[in-house]
Amino acid sequence: MTGPDTLHPRLPSPLQELSDPRFARHGLRLLLKRDDLIHPEIVGNKWRKLAPNLTAAAGRTVVTFGGAHSNHLRATAAAGRLLGLPTVGVVRGQELADRPLNPSLTRCAADGMRLHFVDRSTYRDKTDPATLARVLRDADAEDAYVVPEGGSNALAVRGCRALGEELAGRAEVVAVACGTGGTLAGLAAGLAPDQRALGVPVLKGGFLTAATESLQHRAFGARRGDWSLDDRFHFGGYARTTPELDAFAEDFEHRHGVPVERLYVAKLLYGLVALAEEGAFARGATVAAVVTGRPYP
Numbered sequence: 001m002t003g004p005d006t007l008h009p010r011l012p013s014p015l016q017e018l019s020d021p022r023f024a025r026h027g028l029r030l031l032l033k034r035d036d037l038i039h040p041e042i043v044g045n046k047w048r049k050l051a052p053n054l055t056a057a058a059g060r061t062v063v064t065f066g067g068a069h070s071n072h073l074r075a076t077a078a079a080g081r082l083l084g085l086p087t088v089g090v091v092r093g094q095e096l097a098d099r100p101l102n103p104s105l106t107r108c109a110a111d112g113m114r115l116h117f118v119d120r121s122t123y124r125d126k127t128d129p130a131t132l133a134r135v136l137r138d139a140d141a142e143d144a145y146v147v148p149e150g151g152s153n154a155l156a157v158r159g160c161r162a163l164g165e166e167l168a169g170r171a172e173v174v175a176v177a178c179g180t181g182g183t184l185a186g187l188a189a190g191l192a193p194d195q196r197a198l199g200v201p202v203l204k205g206g207f208l209t210a211a212t213e214s215l216q217h218r219a220f221g222a223r224r225g226d227w228s229l230d231d232r233f234h235f236g237g238y239a240r241t242t243p244e245l246d247a248f249a250e251d252f253e254h255r256h257g258v259p260v261e262r263l264y265v266a267k268l269l270y271g272l273v274a275l276a277e278e279g280a281f282a283r284g285a286t287v288a289a290v291v292t293g294r295p296y297p
Contacts, residue, residue, distance in 0.1 A: 152182025164190020
């Protein structure tokens with residue numbers, strides 16, 4: 001197996017300034033941190049979180065977890081194909097095993113990922129040691145290297161710290177869409193003391209503050225950086241969208257020529273426009289939005 005560095009990631013990722021009247025009229029500059037351009041198949045924050053874990057796997061089979069629409073599963077499967085690394089995806093929903101695969105899972109299988117479906121109760125308990133051991137045994141992967149759902153563990157958080165370091169001094173506020181909290185945890189730790197990170201959760205539940213704090217404690221031993229979350233822009237939950245959000249994303253693409261991924265990035269950008277209108281950012285501030293992914297075909 002070759003290491004992730006042989007795949008020639010584009011790092012640091014580009015920083016792009018946009019001219020957008022919805023920000024300019026409030027005296028704000030808008031920057032996009034184009035992590036979607038790091039690698040054509042292991043996109044955005046998936047690269048930053050997966051690369052250190054793939055190195056740690058040292059050629060072993062990688063087992064990871066996700067739902068039927070998981071971008072993380074797709075990125076892990078692509079990395080496995082590119083690096084010659086066996087992968088197993090534990091998928092939430094035993095009922096899916098008897099149905100045709102959706103486009104996301106079809107892509108995973110085409111990239112060589114072996115899919116193992118589990119019932120939702122087992123999936124909820126996947127971090128319990130006994131449950132995890134049973135899942136690995138049933139998947140014939142007892143000696144595998146385990147990457148958690150969304151790729152968020154201490155290694156991943158430390159990998160995402162470089163994102164904050166690349167943005168140090170470039171913006172007063174750096175915003176990122178959040179699923180499991182790992183990217184926000186690392187980003188906030190890498191920013192300069194006079195910068196703050198803003199997380200926009202794409203799931204309902206209000207659990208990400210505790211999850212992000214826990215990840216920072218595991219990665220750095222304490223809470224790090226100035227960060228907060230705004231839970232208002234999930235549009236009904238993970239993988240949920242609305243006609244309003246779709247129209248917003250299409251308009252943003254038309255205005256700026258930037259492809260807008262719907263599950264995360266669209267919600268982040270919508271939230272930033274709303275916050276600008278609310279006067280949440282000081283006049284004269286620069287706001288950077290991290291583009292963590294791009295639309296999959």
